[in-house]
Amino acid sequence: MAGFPSPFGGDDDALFDGYDEFVPEHLPDPGPFIEEQAVLAGEDHLDFHEITRELFEERTVYDMTFNYNLARLNFDTRHEGAGYRYAEETDASDLDGPDAGDRSVLRAEFTPTTPFCPQTHTLTIGSFRAWNGLAERHEYDLVRVRAAPMHHQSRAINEQLANLEAELVETGEVPDGDGSDGLGAMPADDSIDDDAVPGPSAPF
DSSP states (O other): OOOOOOOOOOOOOGGGGOOOOOOOGGSSSOOTTTTTTTEEHHHHHHHHHHHHHHHHHTTTTTTTTTTEGGGGGGGBBBTTTEEEEEOOSSTTTTTTSSSGGSSSSEEEEEESSTTTOOTTHHHHHHHHHHHHHTGGGOOOEEEEEEEESSSSTTHHHHHHHHHHHHHHHHHHOOOOOOOOTTTSSOOOOGGGGGGOOOTTTTOO
């Protein structure tokens, strides 16, 4: 008897684009963090995303809802418009710290599957630590990460990501996330970005 594909993941390849396929209509549109930068497309996007898949596997950056490496979300046809988009930074003038403007910088913007995705905070911080903690595996001195504004707590999450980034630029070390700096905690409910919250039709 043929099985039914699980809505939470699984290995049914028919539900996923191939790792060598760049399908723009299945990916998030570039948002405000990357849209004015040099957005990666085609082979450039796929090459960096393949490195991402390896780093996320090593650092276990997994989507616990779907039970797979977060990089696979980009190829999941059930969630078109979710995942990561990337852009090479053309202007790093807003970075502080020693030689900040001379760094080779990539921007990564994460769009979750729903505006109320409870994992967005954990996944973006985990992504930041994977990319920057294993920076010798790619060509960028710094990978800056932000959540797309459609998420209801994007403002607070992005403030925490900016604080992580500033500490990395200043010290040259990826913060260890032991909780003493407050960066491991989910933003409080009063940090909700009212402008990003959709109406009553939201799925949760």
